[in-house]
Amino acid sequence: MKTVLEARDLSVERSGKRVLDGVSFSVTEGEVFALLGGNGAGKSTTLLTFLGFLPPVSGLVQVNGKAPAEDIAAARRAIAYLPEAATLYGHLTARENLRYFLSLARMRPQAEPIEAALDQVSLQPDARGRQLSSYSKGMRQKVAIALALLREAPILLLDEPTSGLDPVAIDEFHGLIRLLAGAGRSVLMVTHDVYGACQVAGRIGLLRHGQMVGSFTAPAGGRIETEAVHAAFAGRVPA
């Protein structure tokens, strides 16, 4: 399988403080990789480094075999990024948000694929013409996922995607992630939700204070065992 994202011995500093320290992992085509860690572990920093917003102080970071700084436009074209809290415009409707973002991605937004993407994320048709300021967090998240679908980017970077969602919305979201991975998209998801990570990820990396302290791989045809990951996450057993 082709490696689409790779961090090798990656170290990053923010405001003079080392936030990532010698982190290594990779994500292959069609894989869901979850980076698990508590607050301040360096999860979001990892995503921003792949996006080229933060330069590594040492080590290597690559998107499709190239450092983002080498061809920032190509790296960002290949990635659909969903920040925490589905940051979209509250004064625009779901359709307007999608059209706006797609236009800025130099795509030609057509009504039919937009409706199809919104169908795919199960956003109620009567909500699609309403401004997002009236949406719940789960509904906003669906619009953000629809945007990622429409972008047709082969790589998805998700920052705490299920934070604040209710259980039903979380289940729907996990279903969507599996669907995307099944369609060949690669997903790098950073989260502190152990259960959610075990539900969708083929591999999990455990990040603590900027260092990769453990990893878990799902058995063939199965899922990663939640209890083992939870124990390692809580520091009860070595990862």
Place this chain on the structure above:
Amino acid sequence: MSVLLTLAAGEWRFWLRSRLVLAGFIIMACVLAVTSLVTVTRIDAVQKQRLEHQVAAEERFLAQPDRHPHRMVHYGHYAYRAPGPLAIIDPGVDRVTGQSIFLEGHRQNSAMFAETRSGAVLGRFVELTPAVAYQVLAPLLLIILGHSLIIREREAGTLAPLLAQGVRPVAMLGGKALALASVILAMTVPLMLLAVRATLNGESAASAFNLVGAYTLYLLIWGGLILLVSTLARHRGIALGILAAFWVISTIIFPRLAASYASVTYPAAGKIETDLMMARDIREVGDGHDASAPTHDHLREQLLSDYGVARVEDLPVNFRGMVALASEEKLTRLLNQYADDQMLREQQQAALVHRFGWVSPFIALGNASRALAGSDLAGHHRFLREAEALRFSFVQGLNTAHAHDLSYADDANRNRDDAAMQQARVSAENWKVLSDFRFTPSPPEDRLKAATPFLMMLTVWAAGMLAVLGLAAGRLRP
């Protein structure tokens, strides 16, 4: 649609859906419409009124019957300063300096010696005109509209996904700048209409174009500053605070600081001091009404010698008229010296204030605007000089008639009885020495030359802003 246009259109959609911003738009539109209408109406009325007064004053002067010429010297005349066509945008110093001067013999332009210690105070905020609306209020609307251009995206978290999906920082700033520039363009529409109206009323298209250009450049500088602060500040409140502080410093503090600094650096004498000094000097010149005063002895000796006679009664010219001519000339020279000193002092003060344009675009624009509209201090000084030239011309014309058309004997005996009084008159034809006076703005090329330093300041501000924005774009991070 290009990325720039999409971003600009997105910003417009946000503004149109924001009640606060819409309220700002409506208020600004009303302010511009009202100030434009009120100023146009006022300046039109003033122009018409002053022209009518000027014509009436000339007709009244010419309609005077045969009289002793010196009575006409004291009858006097008025000179009115009619505002130029671009005064509908910027009336400038008109309200501060007054607009008419009473012209008579032995006295000069009393407006010059009014209680104004500082020429630098001229041109301050006195009424709400389009110039004030654009110079002072328009930046406030731009601050309301634009302070959150970038910061809003950062605070809402939308900046990261926008940049992450390939929107370049330069394009991001360019799109936002385009949105703000389109607002500025819309705001200048009333200004353009006023400029067109001024052109139809005889103003040169070049002056009108330069004036609109200067205001547009000023607003673009503000737009650039707002975008810069919105890019660099971390919070909306901080951006708003910085911009509000710059507005206060640039439009309120610096102009007053500059005026005070100029007054202290080049202090001008007040009315009482000036009057006392002038009275002392005038005494030395002598009284032109008293031909027997010792101050005129030299003139008497000179004339007697020139004409080879022994008594003033034998001179072929009226000695009293000759005294009036010579005395007026000496007195005018003295008064001109005072006027020149005062004007020089005011020019020095103004020149010092002008330098503050390097630190305040408000000062630079104000000076450029008044210079292009012909309503600046230099225009006022020119009016004073032209009015003085008119005064000197008709007074000396009358004194010449006094010297040549009225005999010394008739003049000396005029108070003897009514018949003598009748005899001591000259024909009303002599009143035609009065020239028509129509004050018009200086030629457009002169006004452009006067405005060039200030336009240069604005250009440097704009170029600097553009360069800093380019650097800021490179630092744009989510």
